[in-house]
Amino acid sequence: MRGVLETAAAVRAGTLSARALVEDTLIALVADTHVAVTRVLHDRARAEADAIDAMVAAGRDPGPLAGVPYGVKDLFDVCGLPTTAGSGLYADAAPAGADAEALARLTAAGAICVATLNMDEFAYGFATINAAYGTTRNPSDPSRLAGGSSGGSAAIVAAGLLAFSLGSDTNGSIRVPASLCGLYGLKPTHGDLPLGGVFPFAESFDDIGPFTRSVEDMALVWQVLAGRRVDGGRADGSGDFRVARLGGRFRENAEPVQLAAIDAIAPDAPLVELPEIARARSAAFLITACEGGALHREALAGQAMAFDPQVRDRLIAGALLPEALYQEAQAFRADYCARIRALVADYDVLLAPATPTFAPAIADPRILIDGALSPARADLGIHTQPITFTGLPSLAVPLYRPGELPIGLQLIGRAGREADLFAFAAKLEADGITGYGMPQGAASGHCMPQDAA
Amino acid sequence: MRGAVIMTAWRIVIRFLRPRETMAQIPVDPPAEPPVAPIRRDVPAGDAEIAAVAAARGLPILPECAPGVAANLALLARHARIMRGEPA
Numbered sequence: 001m002r003g004v005l006e007t008a009a010a011v012r013a014g015t016l017s018a019r020a021l022v023e024d025t026l027i028a029l030v031a032d033t034h035v036a037v038t039r040v041l042h043d044r045a046r047a048e049a050d051a052i053d054a055m056v057a058a059g060r061d062p063g064p065l066a067g068v069p070y071g072v073k074d075l076f077d078v079c080g081l082p083t084t085a086g087s088g089l090y091a092d093a094a095p096a097g098a099d100a101e102a103l104a105r106l107t108a109a110g111a112i113c114v115a116t117l118n119m120d121e122f123a124y125g126f127a128t129i130n131a132a133y134g135t136t137r138n139p140s141d142p143s144r145l146a147g148g149s150s151g152g153s154a155a156i157v158a159a160g161l162l163a164f165s166l167g168s169d170t171n172g173s174i175r176v177p178a179s180l181c182g183l184y185g186l187k188p189t190h191g192d193l194p195l196g197g198v199f200p201f202a203e204s205f206d207d208i209g210p211f212t213r214s215v216e217d218m219a220l221v222w223q224v225l226a227g228r229r230v231d232g233g234r235a236d237g238s239g240d241f242r243v244a245r246l247g248g249r250f251r252e253n254a255e256p257v258q259l260a261a262i263d264a265i266a267p268d269a270p271l272v273e274l275p276e277i278a279r280a281r282s283a284a285f286l287i288t289a290c291e292g293g294a295l296h297r298e299a300l301a302g303q304a305m306a307f308d309p310q311v312r313d314r315l316i317a318g319a320l321l322p323e324a325l326y327q328e329a330q331a332f333r334a335d336y337c338a339r340i341r342a343l344v345a346d347y348d349v350l351l352a353p354a355t356p357t358f359a360p361a362i363a364d365p366r367i368l369i370d371g372a373l374s375p376a377r378a379d380l381g382i383h384t385q386p387i388t389f390t391g392l393p394s395l396a397v398p399l400y401r402p403g404e405l406p407i408g409l410q411l412i413g414r415a416g417r418e419a420d421l422f423a424f425a426a427k428l429e430a431d432g433i434t435g436y437g438m439p440q441g442a443a444s445g446h447c448m449p450q451d452a453a
Numbered sequence: 454m455r456g457a458v459i460m461t462a463w464r465i466v467i468r469f470l471r472p473r474e475t476m477a478q479i480p481v482d483p484p485a486e487p488p489v490a491p492i493r494r495d496v497p498a499g500d501a502e503i504a505a506v507a508a509a510r511g512l513p514i515l516p517e518c519a520p521g522v523a524a525n526l527a528l529l530a531r532h533a534r535i536m537r538g539e540p541a
Contacts, residue, residue: 282532289529301512313521316514317529320506320522322493325533332536378528 001160001438004068004217008110011067014056018049018067022112025069028161029115034142035134036152036159038074038116039081045069045114052110063110065224071115072166073153075123076100076208077197078116085199086119086149088132089299089306100197102166102208102225109224114162118152121308123168123201124292124315125149126176126380127365131308135362138181140406140439144359147177147380150211154181157211158406160442164212164221168198170205171288172384175410178396179354180380182406182437183211184218184425187384189415190391193225202291204330205284205388213436215429218395219422230419241424244344246352246412247271249278250383253356253369255407261399261433262351262409272350274343280336280386283329290326293318310377333389340390341415348420350412353383354396358405387412395421397428402437409434496530498523 002010010016022045029040055062072078075085077096084090098104103113118136120128128136128151136151138144139159146155150167154177157165167174169187178185186209193208200206210221219230243266251259274280293300296307297319304312344350356379357367365376387394387410395411395418413421428434497506503523507514514522535541 276538279536279538282535285532286529286536297510297512304515304518309517309521313518314525316507316512316518316522317525319510319512320497320503320526321529322495324494325496328494329536 001213001442002163003214004065004163004212004220007068007163008064008066011052011056011110012061016067018052018056018112019046021067022046022049022069022114025114025161029071029156032156032159032161034137034139034146034155034159036118036136036146036155037071038084038086038118038133038152040115041078041113044078044080045112048107048112052112063108064220065106066110068111068163069114070106070111070164070166071117071153071156071162072100072103072113073119073150073168074116075119075168075199076103076116076166078103078113081116083199084116085123086121086130086133087307089303091132096197098197101194102196102198105194105225105227106221111224115156117150117156117165120149120151120173120377121311122199122292122296122315123149123170123173124311125377126172127377128152128177129310129362129365129377131310137362138359139442140182141359143363144361144405145180145365145376147180147355147359148377149173151177154178154183154185154211157181157213158183158436158439158442160438164210164217166208166210168201168206168208169384169388170201170207171284171388172381174209174211175354175384175394175396175408176380178211178398179408180359180406182398182401182408182439183213183396184215184398184436185209185211185396186218186222186418187388187394188222188226188418189393190388192393192416192418200295202288204287204291204333215397215422215425218425222418222422226418230422241348241420242346243269243349243351243424244272244347245269246274246350248273250352253382254353255357257399257401258353258407258409262353265428265433266351269351272344272347274340274386276336277386279332280389281382283332283336284385284389286321286325286329287333289314289318290321290329291318293321337390341392344392344412345414348413348417349424350410352387352410352412354408354410355380355384356382358407383410391415393418393421395425397425397434398436400432400435400437403440404437406437496526496533498526498530
């Protein structure tokens with residue numbers, strides 16, 4: 001099981017044929033049993049692989065992601081294909097005239113797009129339970145959810161079929177499945193990575209980001225997407241991180257293994273309680289509902305029965321919210337963001353759980369929140385949603401637990417300081433605290449934290 | 454007598470020669486304010502209210518959707534209360 005760096009190095013050196021790698025990958029994707037793939041892009045992948053091999057043969061460098069196959073959540077424009085956003089409603093839509101901007105940047109760096117990947121319809125959910133394309137399975141336990149809404153993007157990387165993938169994160173749709181599938185998943189500083197050609201959900205919070213199995217791969221893919229280099233850690237170059245642990249509601253709804261890891265990582269770090277965190281999450285919930293409902297109102301009025309029933313009813317409800325309530329939530333957000341940014345300005349990294357629990361069973365997709373059972377589809381993002389609200393970057397990191405159900409933490413940083421998060425995560429990975437633990441039955445090989453670091 | 458007749462005739466002429474703008478400045482009762490609907494801040498609840506709001510927005514709710522929409526609106530109402538710091 002090769003990672004991004006290893007694959008690109010081999011292709012650039014001419015020791016690995018991009019075409020051969022793509023052929024193996026296409027076979028594996030067609031045979032995938034996790035309901036992670038919605039379309040396999042055979043012709044495009046082969047053409048791009050041949051072009052990469054030709055460049056290498058001609059002595060030219062295809063780029064830092066040379067020949068690396070990857071997939072995208074089914075809401076990125078892929079030239080020549082309809083962008084479905086996970087909905088049967090758009091299965092026969094007009095094909096996209098160009099790739100999304102993120103794909104264009106990855107292609108320019110030599111990466112090869114081989115598949116579109118499953119998601120909750122219109123990204124409205126944390127479960128990847130999709131009426132049109134099926135429920136994505138967790139590679140660590142196929143009877144459990146992969147999380148969502150970027151569940152296909154997470155499952156396919158966790159299963160070892162691709163070295164990286166792209167997802168989108170509006171309220172936790174990258175970090176939740178990253179936690180449940182045992183991967184690194186980045187929600188960048190709001191608006192930092194290109195959203196051109198991405199089907200929107202709630203524009204106040206929409207972001208895109210990668211899934212990978214190592215920090216090193218994450219940093220490389222982020223560099224390509226962001227168009228700038230990781231600068232190696234803290235702005236002052238000291239290598240010492242000012243760390244705080246998030247308390248209150250974050251610790252009240254968490255697994256003991258998450259709290260033990262947080263306390264082991266930073267035993268002396270102050271416990272910071274973000275004020276009014278429940279109010280923030282509820283405001284995010286309302287803004288998302290309003291913006292999502294408004295986006296789809298016209299289609300709901302004419303083709304309601306073509307929607308996934310559970311998504312449809314959520315969207316209709318959002319479309320009926322009063323404008324004044326939306327403005328009230330946005331006003332709260334503006335005030336809240338200013339307060340939180342001031343509060344956390346003295347820290348480089350905040351530690352928090354990424355999800356409140358492990359992957360729920362598909363047969364009973366409910367989780368305990370504040371002692372009561374709640375639908376996983378709506379509430380798995382209880383810890384990611386309030387962070388999204390602030391616009392700060394957040395990197396989900398997997399606790400290293402080979403052979404056990406995956407679960408992750410969030411490393412939350414200052415705006416524009418993703419490099420701090422990568423440097424801090426690399427230390428955790430090197431110490432064996434975080435890392436990808438290959439699920440049984442995954443593609444092949446084993447990526448130990450020390451190998452990946 | 455002749456002077457009084459001349460003055461009266463002059464006032465009549467002046468009245469008809471008065472510019473229209475000046476006429477418009479004559480105080481009149483202001484028109485009644487149109488009734489202003491109170492700004493709605495609450496999440497619609499109950500079948501009738503939900504149906505009325507939906508109809509006003511051109512979004513008919515099919516019978517198959519009604520229970521799910523009502524349940525989701527109840528959840529959103531709960532979030533609105535939490536956001537305002539009220540008991541959930």
